Amino acid sequence: MFEYITAGESHGPRLTAVIKSLPAGLRVEVEKINEQLYRRQQGYGRGGRMKIESDQAIINSGLRHKESLGTPLSMTIENRDWQNWIEAMAPDKERGAEIEALTNPRPGHADLPGALKYNHRDLRNVLERASARETAARTAVGAVARQFLEQFGVEVYSHVVQIGSLKSETWTDLKAKDPERFESKEAVKEYFSSLDQTPLRCGDSIKTKAMKDLIDSWRENGDSVGGVFEIVVTGLPVGLGSHVHWDLKLESKLAAQLMGIQAIKGVEIGSGFKGAGLPGSKAHDEIFYDLKQGFHRSSNQAGGIEGGMSNGEELIIRLAMKPIPTLAQALHSADIISKKETTAAKERSDVCAVPAASIVGEAVTAIVLAQSAADKFGGDSMLEIKRNYKNYLEQLRKF
Numbered sequence: 001m002f003e004y005i006t007a008g009e010s011h012g013p014r015l016t017a018v019i020k021s022l023p024a025g026l027r028v029e030v031e032k033i034n035e036q037l038y039r040r041q042q043g044y045g046r047g048g049r050m051k052i053e054s055d056q057a058i059i060n061s062g063l064r065h066k067e068s069l070g071t072p073l074s075m076t077i078e079n080r081d082w083q084n085w086i087e088a089m090a091p092d093k094e095r096g097a098e099i100e101a102l103t104n105p106r107p108g109h110a111d112l113p114g115a116l117k118y119n120h121r122d123l124r125n126v127l128e129r130a131s132a133r134e135t136a137a138r139t140a141v142g143a144v145a146r147q148f149l150e151q152f153g154v155e156v157y158s159h160v161v162q163i164g165s166l167k168s169e170t171w172t173d174l175k176a177k178d179p180e181r182f183e184s185k186e187a188v189k190e191y192f193s194s195l196d197q198t199p200l201r202c203g204d205s206i207k208t209k210a211m212k213d214l215i216d217s218w219r220e221n222g223d224s225v226g227g228v229f230e231i232v233v234t235g236l237p238v239g240l241g242s243h244v245h246w247d248l249k250l251e252s253k254l255a256a257q258l259m260g261i262q263a264i265k266g267v268e269i270g271s272g273f274k275g276a277g278l279p280g281s282k283a284h285d286e287i288f289y290d291l292k293q294g295f296h297r298s299s300n301q302a303g304g305i306e307g308g309m310s311n312g313e314e315l316i317i318r319l320a321m322k323p324i325p326t327l328a329q330a331l332h333s334a335d336i337i338s339k340k341e342t343t344a345a346k347e348r349s350d351v352c353a354v355p356a357a358s359i360v361g362e363a364v365t366a367i368v369l370a371q372s373a374a375d376k377f378g379g380d381s382m383l384e385i386k387r388n389y390k391n392y393l394e395q396l397r398k399f
């Protein structure tokens with residue numbers, strides 16, 4: 001369930017996403033998909049393209065009267081910029097003599113390895129699909145997955161915790177500072193919801209100002225900037241994923257799909273790299289039991305996963321995004337035709353896309369969790385999956 005494919009070039013007519021299999025009877029609101037597409041387009045540091053696009057999903061199959069039929073759900077998102085690329089990107093017309101090939105590859109982008117691998121003499125043939133424009137389609141798929149997860153009380157959030165070398169508090173820091181503040185799921189929701197009002201999706205207003213200034217100054221220098229964002233999931237039951245095979249482990253599924261987001265170069269679960277430096281006595285979450293809460297922990301260094309399985313605590317993932325490869329002060333490059341020294345192509349570009357990537361991270365996390373939940377609670381209809389879920393909760397209660 002929730003296996004999917006996306007298609008589409010950045011400046012082609014439109015993006016397409018097909019979710020191959022969905023349970024029947026899932027209510028899907030297109031407005032909720034559009035809300036996520038809107039969130040992905042926001043964030044300080046974006047370039048001119050986001051002023052052109054206004055992403056909206058068109059659902060072409062798989063739903064009837066807002067309910068899934070259990071058939072492939074296909075969606076398209078129009079590229080408004082296509083109007084400026086009709087000749088240069090025409091799928092079904094001969095190439096015009098006026099269309100110039102792009103031949104100076106950008107370090108850090110897919111241009112050079114893609115041209116060598118696919119034997120392309122125009123780098124546009126590579127960059128059009130490598131472009132993170134594709135993440136709009138993944139965000140739309142993620143928005144369907146979120147609507148499935150909502151049915152089980154699972155919510156996926158994110159915030160930005162680093163821009164360049166400027167860091168703000170992580171979720172673990174925030175909770176340690178004021179443990180009572182985030183005791184209820186509502187308080188967690190309120191905190192993360194408020195971030196959509198900030199230009200960087202960072203909860204610290206003083207740090208946000210410094211981060212914005214950093215982005216501005218690097219933009220002025222023709223440079224770009226990366227950062228780190230954190231994903232937090234509440235409401236996950238124990239037992240998604242499995243310890244039995246490496247490819248069934250929840251963290252291997254999450255890492256594989258999250259690393260598939262353009263420019264993501266590092267994944268940490270829980271205390272991650274920092275945890276590697278702690279003594280074992282400080283690195284693990286001691287186990288407690290009482291009748292009201294059942295088994296529970298007083299800390300969450302594991303970030304919600306032990307032995308490849310969700311352990312019932314919040315899922316905490318941090319992702320490192322490298323700086324955007326397209327630079328106004330272009331780096332050294334070599335022309336793929338003349339082989340002569342040159343500077344890299346200067347396309348219109350984002351300077352920072354960490355806030356946008358955090359929304360894509362939420363979407364991809366939701367997809368992996370929906371896939372894992374559908375595996376665990378299997379069934380062809382929502383009725384069947386919900387029944388299985390309820391029985392499983394009962395089994396846990398009686399354990």
Ligand SMILES: Cc1cc2nc3c(=O)[nH]c(=O)nc-3n(C[C@H](O)[C@H](O)[C@H](O)COP(=O)(O)O)c2cc1C
Pocket residue numbers: 047108109110130131132135261262263264322324325326348349350351353356357360
């Ligand atoms: C939301 C988002 C927006 C991006 N915007 C740009 C951009 O404007 N210019 C650019 O060169 N790279 C941009 N990137 C990064 C490139 O797509 C990415 O670095 C490239 O495809 C090479 O892949 P890799 O970094 O995963 O190796 C963006 C990435 C994301 C997630």
Ligand SMILES: C=C(O[C@@H]1CC(C(=O)O)=C[C@@H](OP(=O)(O)O)[C@H]1O)C(=O)O
Pocket residue numbers: 010047048049050053130131132133134135136262347348349350
């Ligand atoms: C279009 C999107 O991001 C694009 C991702 C991207 C890249 O190289 O990854 C390059 C830029 O494309 P353009 O040259 O058309 O401005 C970004 O705008 C988007 O996020 O929807």
